[in-house]
Amino acid sequence: MSQTIQLLLVDDEDDYRRSCGKFMERMGHRVRLAASGAEAMALLDREDFDVAVFDIDMPGMSGLELMQRVQEEALDVEVLFLTGKGTIEACVQAMQMGACDFLTKPCSLADLEHRVQLARQRGQLRKENQQLKAIVTRSRPSPRLIGKSAAMKELTRMISKVAPTRKPVLIEGESGTGKEVVARAVQQQSDLSDQPFVTVNCAALPQQLVESELFGHQKGSFTGATADKPGLFEIADGGTLFIDEVGELPPELQPKLLRVLEDGSLRRIGCHRERKVKVRLIAATNRDLTEEVKDGHFREDLFYRINVLTLRLPPLREREGDIDQLLQHFLPPEWSVDPEAHKTLIQYHWPGNVRQLINVIERATILGNDQRITMEDLPRELLHPIARSTAAHTSPNRIVRETNQSGATANEAFANGLPTKTAPHLALGDSNLKVDDLVKAHVLKVLEQLGGNKAKAARHLGIHRRKLYRLLERFEQNLPSEEII
Ligand SMILES: Nc1ncnc2c1ncn2[C@@H]1O[C@H](COP(=O)(O)OP(=O)(O)OP(=O)(O)O)[C@@H](O)[C@H]1O
Numbered sequence: 001m002s003q004t005i006q007l008l009l010v011d012d013e014d015d016y017r018r019s020c021g022k023f024m025e026r027m028g029h030r031v032r033l034a035a036s037g038a039e040a041m042a043l044l045d046r047e048d049f050d051v052a053v054f055d056i057d058m059p060g061m062s063g064l065e066l067m068q069r070v071q072e073e074a075l076d077v078e079v080l081f082l083t084g085k086g087t088i089e090a091c092v093q094a095m096q097m098g099a100c101d102f103l104t105k106p107c108s109l110a111d112l113e114h115r116v117q118l119a120r121q122r123g124q125l126r127k128e129n130q131q132l133k134a135i136v137t138r139s140r141p142s143p144r145l146i147g148k149s150a151a152m153k154e155l156t157r158m159i160s161k162v163a164p165t166r167k168p169v170l171i172e173g174e175s176g177t178g179k180e181v182v183a184r185a186v187q188q189q190s191d192l193s194d195q196p197f198v199t200v201n202c203a204a205l206p207q208q209l210v211e212s213e214l215f216g217h218q219k220g221s222f223t224g225a226t227a228d229k230p231g232l233f234e235i236a237d238g239g240t241l242f243i244d245e246v247g248e249l250p251p252e253l254q255p256k257l258l259r260v261l262e263d264g265s266l267r268r269i270g271c272h273r274e275r276k277v278k279v280r281l282i283a284a285t286n287r288d289l290t291e292e293v294k295d296g297h298f299r300e301d302l303f304y305r306i307n308v309l310t311l312r313l314p315p316l317r318e319r320e321g322d323i324d325q326l327l328q329h330f331l332p333p334e335w336s337v338d339p340e341a342h343k344t345l346i347q348y349h350w351p352g353n354v355r356q357l358i359n360v361i362e363r364a365t366i367l368g369n370d371q372r373i374t375m376e377d378l379p380r381e382l383l384h385p386i387a388r389s390t391a392a393h394t395s396p397n398r399i400v401r402e403t404n405q406s407g408a409t410a411n412e413a414f415a416n417g418l419p420t421k422t423a424p425h426l427a428l429g430d431s432n433l434k435v436d437d438l439v440k441a442h443v444l445k446v447l448e449q450l451g452g453n454k455a456k457a458a459r460h461l462g463i464h465r466r467k468l469y470r471l472l473e474r475f476e477q478n479l480p481s482e483e484i485i
Helices: 014-026 037-046 063-072 088-096 109-138 150-165 179-188 207-215 251-263 289-294 300-306 322-330 339-347 353-367 396-405 410-415 435-449 454-461 465-476
Strands: 006-010 030-034 051-054 078-083 101-104 169-173 197-201 240-244 280-285 309-313
Touching: 006 014, 006 037, 014 030, 014 109, 030 037, 037 051, 037 063, 051 063, 051 109, 063 078, 063 088, 078 088, 078 109, 088 101, 101 109, 150 179, 150 309, 169 179, 179 197, 179 240, 179 280, 179 309, 207 251, 251 300, 289 300, 322 339, 322 353, 339 353, 435 454, 435 465, 454 465
Parallel strands: 006 030, 006 051, 051 078, 078 101, 169 280, 169 309, 197 240, 240 280
Antiparallel strands: none
16 A cells, blocks of 8 residues: 655635545545645645645745745655646746656546656655665774673673663663663664764754754854754664663753654754654663752753663773673784783773774784783783773773872873873974964873873863764864864
């Protein structure tokens, strides 16, 4: 059976409009009728349509003028023209304006319905194309979840239980433990695996962009909004949205997220029209959200909405056997690790978790000789870990406090650092050196020294976490960081 189409019929001829509307309803479509361009605009403002059929000759606003309004407001609807006085010029003009089809009366209602179906298919293809583009640019291939510790086995079991439910999932864990890998595993094992998987990191976005990124905006709604833009909820429609660092969601946006989770409705910024989406939410946090609720930073009702099913990712130091397995997986074939270096890797407390381990392996394989990793190839923080004895079994925030209490200031720790491929050594006083190079080298060194933990690094650098994320993004794209500092 064909799908129901949300259809708008605009024609000033009463009899034709009504009989056509009845026929389309009999064909199973949801039909709205408008006798003029103004009535049509009012409906288009309020509701979403898949396809609209416009008559050309109408008193007041003509069909072509109506099409122009649709274009100006970048409304997401396929338009086909149906007219009694079809001229070639009108047809050409309509097609140039983006209409998808042009029919002249008399035409059978069955033929019209067939063309409406084609128009809807075209719209769907366009939307899928948009979604695919967004997914290709935003996502990376999904890595396999490595780890056979008891904790990881339990996690794998839980993933297989929660994945098929379509309920919201909350993933808790320290930075670098693999929350995004788990989110992808949940999506892969759900029946939405062939649908969009869209990811967004609330902490990485400048605060003023979070709303527009998640919910979209209408052209002209703020400076720089030069075109209508769908938000990630719309792009993920029919699939899964992964919101990383959900605890960073600004309080004023939390009711908006709650609303879309409750009934799937949202409004783009600057637009009064309500849209409906069907999205499975997976959220992740490295903060204790119950504490955030107690402190009044996170709404309790939203917390209960997203915390229907919780997956807790233990830190790497608590996963016995996983370091070895991850080493085997990430070390290039033919490479080996000296016994002393191996012992150091196993005993280290890995505050930056799997991400830090991968970085250390990558660095060691660049520095190492004869396909062997020795103590010399390991970064200094592994040999003289900061607050090593107290770090294990504490929360990330606690590790930072204890680090400071231990008397090792950030700068002392950084001064011990070794050059790496990510944080190059720069000679101060070199006249070719740019402020930008210094900023980049310092930020990367701090990050490396703190095991890739961005929250800690931002605190040590004295900048907000969002600023750090933006700096890292700019480094990756080789853009100057000056305007961010
Ligand atoms: N169990 C695992 N198996 C394979 N790779 C993993 C595993 N855990 C983490 N990784 C890898 O470690 C890196 C960090 O993982 P990920 O981005 O999922 O962490 P995260 O917990 O979401 O971190 P953050 O809170 O900083 O966003 C990625 O390269 C990921 O592929």
